[in-house]
Amino acid sequence: MKPVFAKILDGKTNDIYSLKVVDAPYFSTEFHFHEECQLTYTLESEGRRMVGDSIENFGSDELIFIGSNLPHVWHNSNQYFKAADSQPHARSVSIFIHPDKILDVFREPDNIQRIKNFFQLAKRGMKFGNELKTQLKELMLKVASQTEEIGRLIAVLEILNLLCSAKDYELLTSPGYTNNYQLKDNDRMDKILKYVFDNFNQEILLSTAAEMTNMNKQAFCRYFKKRTQKTFVAFVNEVRIGHACKLMAQSDQQISELAYSCGFNNLSNFNKFFKLAKGVTPKEYKKMLVVG
Template identity: 75%
Template sequence: MKPIFAKILDGKINDVYGIKVVDAPYFSTDFHFHEECQLTYKIESEGRRMIGDSIEDFNNEEIIFVGSNLPHVWHNSQQYFSDSTPNTHAYSISLFLHPEKILDIFHEPENIQKLRNFFQLAKRGMKFNLSTRKEIKPLLLKITQATEEITRLIVVLEILNLLCQNKDYVLLASPGYTNNYQLKDNDRMDKILKYVFDNFNKEILLVDAAEMTNMNKQAFCRYFKNRTQKTFVTFVNEVRIGHACKLIAESDHQISEMAYICGFNSLSNFNKFFKLAKGVTPKEYKKMLIAD
């Protein structure tokens, strides 16, 4: 799934921010990146998201901050695209911020170092925890309801102040992640990532993925690793482990059942890749959730 470069505030030279509300049956964006930072509050929906090299399931009431030029996509679970589940819904609010234009508002450089550091850190993507969500949510809703520009701008600055002061977050992309995608790439990556997101619970063969992108296996492996900084097999297993974490947190399935539900062909493989990805076994992970 190739990330597309998107111009968010194009043609609005003086604008430092923009707001977008999605209220639809499902999210339909492609894997993309843009110069603007993006604060997204997923009010209603579920599925899988990829931010840089981070792959996780997402649910309702999630707030993510995506830094400048960091590739990202939210892709709904398969039931959102099925006629048999007509009541599915996707609802989100996104605040787009142009980092350089925000910084230019302030005339004393020594007073904005904290904000500059925040924008730099956000290039890995940030997932905010419950306490921050409770503060940010009403402010984002206030922006969508405000009728005066000055009111919206004040709220935007209030949100930025909260984010800069806050330490209650998890960084998503790995420390060494860099965006290796090129605008001249075609839609190969977009096609293959969405294919994995929709079929991770089934057998996925490397040769089939290569054929989907009109490459041989060796060329596909090089292409995929160069852009995602991980092998295709690792990527597929990370998608499966992400779904397993969701099942452990939300269901009463036995660990042995989860292995096959998530697409692993054996319990031993499931345990092996789970510990590789999370640093603990599935049973240990479940105990950690209960302890919390």
């Protein structure tokens, strides 16, 4: 899946922010990145979210901040694309903020450094805790509902102030992550990520993935690892483990049944890769959910 370089505020030289409201059967974006930072509140939807080298399930009432030039995509579960009517649904509000234009507004050294530090941290992607999320989503919905531009701008600046003071957050990408995607890349990665996200519960062959990108297996492995900073096998297993965690939280399915439904061909492999990804065994993880 190639991360497309998107120009959000292109041609709007005086705008420091942009608003996007999605109300559709499913999210239809490609894996992409852009100079603008992006704050997205998902009101309704579920699927898999990829931010840099982070792959996680996402659901309704989630707030994520994407830093400048950080590749990302929200990919809905299969049922969203197969639905004959308006259910299930995908609804979100996003605010795009251009870091350079914001820094031009605040010229005092102390203010600039505080905002610079936040934008630098945000290059790893951020997921916010409940208290801050409640404050931010109220302001975001206020921006979306405001009819006067001055009211919107005031709310955006309030959002920025909260973001720069944030202490309750989780960083999404690993500390050493860097964006190795280039604009000249074709749609190879786009095809592969969609293929894995849609078929992880079935057998996924390295040879098939390589053929989809018109590469031999060795070249594909090098290409994939350079861009995602993980092997193709590790990537597929990470997607499967994420789905397993979701199933554990939602059902009392036996771990052996759960492993096969996530695409693992035997319980031993499932236990091994689960512990590598989560640091605990599936049984221990399930107990933690009950306690929580």
